[in-house]
Amino acid sequence: MEAERTLGIIGVGEIAHAIVSGLCDGTDVPPAIALSPRGARTAAELAERHENVRVCPDNQAVADAADVLILAVRPQQRAEALAPLTVRPGTLVISAVAGTSVADVGELLGHDGPVVRVIPLPAVSRRSSITVTYPAHPVAEALFDRLGGALVAPAEEAFDVFSALTSTFTSYYAYLATLADWGTRQGIDGEAADRYVRGLFENAAHALTDASKTLPRIAAGHETPGGINERIRTTWYEPHREPLERALDALLVDLKRGY
Template sequence: MSLPQKIGFIGTGAITDAMVRGLLAKPAAVPHVMVSLRSADISAALAADFPAVLVAGDNQAIVDGCDTVVLAIRPQIAEEVIRPLRFRDGQGVISLVAATGRPALLDWIGADVRLTQAVPLPFVARRKGVTALYPPDPATAALFNVLGNAVECDTKEEYDLLAAASALMATYFGLMQRTTDWLAAKGLPEEKGRAYLAPLFAELGQTAVAAGAGTAFIDLSHEFATKGGLNEQVFRHFDEGGGSQALAEALDRVYARISG
């Protein structure tokens, strides 16, 4: 499936910045990109770094000039930004608006567009991101496969569940920080703790990817835990101490918030 040739972004925050940088990194995946003036600092930096970036004077110019429009807007202001715009029937629209359902988006758009929802992560800037999409759409999947890997969800429930799982990113880094803090409290300089933990966690992630879909994560946990050893001790303490239950409860609450 060929990529959209005219793609524009309404809303120029961190994820737009990451997507544009991923799309235009050499070799560029698209000939040019339109971005909105807001935020001025990010749009100006993108235009300075990539001659293929055109900063539009207003959002309607992006809708008029592109066959695919990415809505990268905070949910608090999404309706007031989207509703005045005039979209075309058949136009591709990719919504990155969090916690906002398709019925509301289609009502605000007011045209028979090809609407796909997506949850891109910052790693798309390095073409390493995995992005959940709903509903399946070949053109949108092709776009995000350039930026890493697209996971096409057949139902809204699948999409909402993956969106909830993506809320673990801060916890991942928080766990690393808490461990670094513990090491520092025991006398290890913080820079040495960070230098050790960041590559350790990175390689664990690579191990999970390399193992493939046929290997359960709990099997990898057992593989990395010698019977009666230290890894087994820590995971058992985490699990029996309520860590797994707290994680499930947190995900339940995020899922409830996302699914409405």
């Protein structure tokens, strides 16, 4: 994204913080960024850290200043936050509002200009996360290429599938917490159990960087026939695979309906 474009962000929570950090930390020419006052503490902290970031008095002031407007409000707040806004013609609107279609965003804003949906994750702060986008737009893709890479979904239905996959994120962390807690209950020191589980899965994640291997092949490569990994997979994971898929199916239906 060209440096002269002003980026506006409405909804300054964790994702907005990550986007701003990824665009600004350690970069020579960060974009001008206008933030909404919602999430005042986070917005003020970002403005204090970065000379190119300012906090606007209200959401309309952000929309007025922005050439590229990012919407990062919660789905439950979308009507309240977006309906009163007037967006300048030609503004690129980038929506990180879950379960809200391109058409719905345009209708809420009364905006007939370009709207792109995105799924940014907290790791964009380190410029190490792929962001799914839809539809294709060169400015949006250039923006998220700076934050770790853009992956353009071929259709909005596919975008919703990517969104459903993202919903498993915190379950992964809860799974790790369960392992550490189980180890503690078996008599291991809690700090040691936490440290070991973190290290175990940090190392396991390294295998994912080898794109020449499929995910099933990676799994098979870490499993010995008749071994302990196979035992847990077959006795715990496999019986729960279908319930996981059903939960994702149900979530996908809700995402398509508008969450």
